[in-house]
Amino acid sequence: MNLLSIDDLDREAIERITDHAARFAEVSDREIKKVPTLRGRMVLNLFYEASTRTRGSFELAAKRLSADVVNFAADGSSVEKGESLKDTVLTLNANKPDAIVVRAPWVGTAELVSGWTDAAVINAGDGKHEHPTQALLDVYTLKRRLGKLDGLGIWIVGDVAHSRVARSNIVAFQRMGAHVTVCGPPTLIPRGIEALGCDVRFTLDEVAGADVVYALRMQHERMADAPVPSLREYAACYQINERRLTARQILMHPGPVNRGVELSGGIVDSPQALITAQVQAGLVVRMAVLYTLLSGPRAQAPLPEPQLA
Amino acid sequence: MDSQHKVVLRERDIHNALLRIAHEIAERNPDRQAPALVGIHRRGSFLAERLQPWLAELVSDDVPLGDLDIALYRDDVATRADAPVVHASHIDFEVTARTIVIVDDVLYTGRTVRAAIDALFDYGRPERVQLAVLVDRGHRELPIRPDYVGKNLPTSKAEHVHVHVHELDGIDEVVIAAAPAVVGA
Numbered sequence: 001m002n003l004l005s006i007d008d009l010d011r012e013a014i015e016r017i018t019d020h021a022a023r024f025a026e027v028s029d030r031e032i033k034k035v036p037t038l039r040g041r042m043v044l045n046l047f048y049e050a051s052t053r054t055r056g057s058f059e060l061a062a063k064r065l066s067a068d069v070v071n072f073a074a075d076g077s078s079v080e081k082g083e084s085l086k087d088t089v090l091t092l093n094a095n096k097p098d099a100i101v102v103r104a105p106w107v108g109t110a111e112l113v114s115g116w117t118d119a120a121v122i123n124a125g126d127g128k129h130e131h132p133t134q135a136l137l138d139v140y141t142l143k144r145r146l147g148k149l150d151g152l153g154i155w156i157v158g159d160v161a162h163s164r165v166a167r168s169n170i171v172a173f174q175r176m177g178a179h180v181t182v183c184g185p186p187t188l189i190p191r192g193i194e195a196l197g198c199d200v201r202f203t204l205d206e207v208a209g210a211d212v213v214y215a216l217r218m219q220h221e222r223m224a225d226a227p228v229p230s231l232r233e234y235a236a237c238y239q240i241n242e243r244r245l246t247a248r249q250i251l252m253h254p255g256p257v258n259r260g261v262e263l264s265g266g267i268v269d270s271p272q273a274l275i276t277a278q279v280q281a282g283l284v285v286r287m288a289v290l291y292t293l294l295s296g297p298r299a300q301a302p303l304p305e306p307q308l309a
Numbered sequence: 310m311d312s313q314h315k316v317v318l319r320e321r322d323i324h325n326a327l328l329r330i331a332h333e334i335a336e337r338n339p340d341r342q343a344p345a346l347v348g349i350h351r352r353g354s355f356l357a358e359r360l361q362p363w364l365a366e367l368v369s370d371d372v373p374l375g376d377l378d379i380a381l382y383r384d385d386v387a388t389r390a391d392a393p394v395v396h397a398s399h400i401d402f403e404v405t406a407r408t409i410v411i412v413d414d415v416l417y418t419g420r421t422v423r424a425a426i427d428a429l430f431d432y433g434r435p436e437r438v439q440l441a442v443l444v445d446r447g448h449r450e451l452p453i454r455p456d457y458v459g460k461n462l463p464t465s466k467a468e469h470v471h472v473h474v475h476e477l478d479g480i481d482e483v484v485i486a487a488a489p490a491v492v493g494a
Contacts, residue, residue, distance in 0.1 A: 023378075023397040032431040035381035065381075295392035 001293050002114050002121040006132040006168040011175050018140040020288035021281070027064060028283070038067040041294050044097035046089070046113070047124075048074045048104040053255060053279055054124050054133070058101050061286035067294070070097070085109070086116060093117045098294055102126070120293040131164040134254055135172035137285040141278050142212065145250065150177030155207055156198075157238060158216035158262050161188045161227070165254045166216060170196045181210070184238060187227035203237070204244055214252045215240045215262045231261050241267050250274060318460060318483035323443065326459030330441050331360050333457050334410055335367035337439070343370035344408035344439070349425050350378040350396050353413035355476045356443055360412065373402035377411075382424035404433030410457075414472035416442040419453035444483055446470050 002008070009017070027035055043062040047055055055071070062069045072092060074080075079088060089100070093116065100117060102110040103124040110123035125131040142149055154173050160166045160182045170180050170193075180198040182189060189200055207213060218231060228234045241264035245251060251263075251273040259265045267273060318326070338344045346364065348357030354376035365372040378396040386393070411425050422440060429435060441457035446464045462485070464470060469486040473479075 020395055023395045026397045026399075027381075030431050031433050035431070036427065037381040037383075037386055040387075291395070292392055295386045296389060297387065 002110075002123075003132055003289060003293065004110050004114060004121065004123045005130050006135045006172045006175075009132070009136075009172075009175075011177075014136065014139060014172060014175060017136055017285065017288045017292060018143055020291060021136075021140050021284040022144070024064075024284040024287040024291075027287075034064055034066060036066045037291065038062070038065040038098075038294050041065075041067040041098040042096070043067045043069050043099045043101065043290065043294075044092055044095075044119070045069065045071045045101045046092065046103070047072065047101075048079075048085075048106075048109070049125070051103055051124070053282055054103060054131075055101075057279075057282035057286050058122075058124065058290075061283055061290055062099075064283075064287055065290060065294075067098070067290065070095070085112070089113050089116045093119070099290065122289065122293065125164055127164065128162050128167070129164050130168045131254075132168050132172075133282075133286055133289055134165050135168035136289065137278060137281040138169055138214070138252060138254075139172050139176055140285050141252070141274050141281045142250075144277070144281070145274060146211075148177070149173060152178040152211045153181065153209060154178045154212040154214060155181045155183055155201075155210040156214045156216065157183045157204070157207070157240060159188045159218055159227075160184050160193065160216065161190050162219045163216045167196075169214065170198050174198070178212075183207070184216075185228055185234070207244060208246060208249075210249060212250045212252060213240055213245060217254065217256065218258055218261050220258075231258075235261050238262070239264060242270075245272070247272065252278060255279065313487045315485045316482050317462060317485055318444075320481040323459070323481045323483065326443060327356065327359055328363060330457045330459060331363035331367060334360070334364055334439075334441065337456070338368070338408055340408065342407060343368045343372050344410050345373040345375065345402060345404075346410050346412055347375045347377050347400065347425075347429065349411065349413040349421060350376055350398070351477065352472050352474050353411075355474045356414060357412035360441070373407075375400035375402065377425055377428050379421055379424040379428055382428045384420060384424065398428065400429075400432050404429065404435050406434070406436050408437040408439065409435045410439045410441050412441045414443050414474075415470050416440070416445045416453075416455050416458075417448055417470075419449045419451035422453050423451050443472060444470055 045055055059069050097119045099120040101122045101124045102113050105127050107127040107129040109126045110121050114121040123132055156166050173180050174197050181201055182198050183201040186202055253275050257263055257268055346357040346361055348354030361372050361374045377398045380393040380395040439456040442455045443459040444462050445455055445458045446462045471484045473482050475481050
């Protein structure tokens with residue numbers, strides 16, 4: 001079983017994972033913050049791209065469930081000597097991991113990897129495509145705060161074009177019964193995004209009607225073709241700040257935040273921002289994902305008995 | 310109820326058995342600090358809940374009550390076809406240096422109790438751990454024995470013992486059913 005896209009999960013499956021996550025929260029309150037559930041299982045973190053919270057929370061989640069964790073980062077590995085993705089995966093696969101968590105700047109990497117291994121493959125972000133565990137933790141965070149997502153109006157604001165978070169979250173939020181509107185400068189809204197069932201706005205004029213405002217990071221590392229004249233001009237038109245957000249509205253952001261660009265510094269620290277709660281949710285939701293994918297019989301054929309001399 | 314089912318304990322019997330267990334717990338734990346009760350999810354926790362007021366009265370002290378879900382400590386996670394559903398555990402008192410009485414409905418292979426003891430130790434280091442069960446049906450696979458037993462119920466492995474409680478099932482009774490046994494119950 002893999003988790004490559006949020007589309008793999010129907011509403012029931014999303015709820016099963018977020019319900020489990022809620023129960024895992026209690027493990028962190030114990031004197032010994034660890035349970036033996038996945039003892040002897042191995043989780044391989046395969047990261048071809050920078051990541052603080054995703055990798056850290058996958059690693060901690062695996063350790064809280066007593067799995068072994070091997071971290072592979074492209075920097076400092078044979079990738080620098082020219083090893084291809086496929087050869088890297090086949091090499092690492094020789095150690096028989098039970099799960100491979102893949103983060104890469106290329107669309108479809110996780111799916112590709114899933115064809116080369118029997119391990120459960122978890123997509124931890126593939127280029128601009130998808131980031132399903134982020135969507136799950138955002139659903140979990142909103143459920144914790146509001147009980148349910150049914151009937152909520154959620155605005156996803158900013159750089160939708162470069163955002164894998166947006167693609168996964170639009171699907172997940174709608175599957176949970178919310179109505180999603182995406183908003184941003186026309187250069188950063190992909191054409192045809194309405195096909196996912198969301199509305200499109202190019203200004204924040206109607207944002208007061210939203211229950212939840214989900215701001216996206218301005219990804220300056222992906223801004224080579226200058227979709228906006230300057231970050232200052234972007235901020236003038238699309239920044240979520242105290243003036244544009246009323247006290248009743250909830251603010252979310254997948255992090256890392258560019259203070260003063262997509263969010264004002266003050267609003268980040270306000271009680272209506274769930275940004276810290278989202279980070280905390282990352283741990284328990286990833287525990288629930290690993291638990292769901294890795295309990296049950298191993299997919300792989302057992303290793304032949306070692307011949308002892 | 311069809312001929313495949315036999316009711317072996319009724320509401321009155323269960324009440325009396327639990328009341329006796331409460332007395333035995335009080336008798337065996339004359340220490341200054343009252344023991345705490347920890348029920349194993351789900352039916353064990355309802356039985357612990359019923360024992361609590363009786364025990365509190367007998368020892369004239371507060372008896373802390375908790376419940377424990379053992380899904381994360383099972384020894385068959387790697388072999389079951391599906392992931393067992395996990396429930397949150399609630400232990401809001403200091404476990405260390407206290408006597409803890411684990412409460413469950415049926416004692417069978419002993420694997421659940423083994424898992425519960427492991428789980429309990431992740432909350433602290435209890436001074437003593439005791440085990441109270443409503444029904445002991447035999448067929449132990451581990452060196453575990455109960456300290457308090459409501460009723461010894463010799464069964465064959467092919468039989469199934471169901472404990473029903475008011476809180477979940479609307480009725481208090483213990484039933485033996487001639488159903489194929491589920492491994493590792």
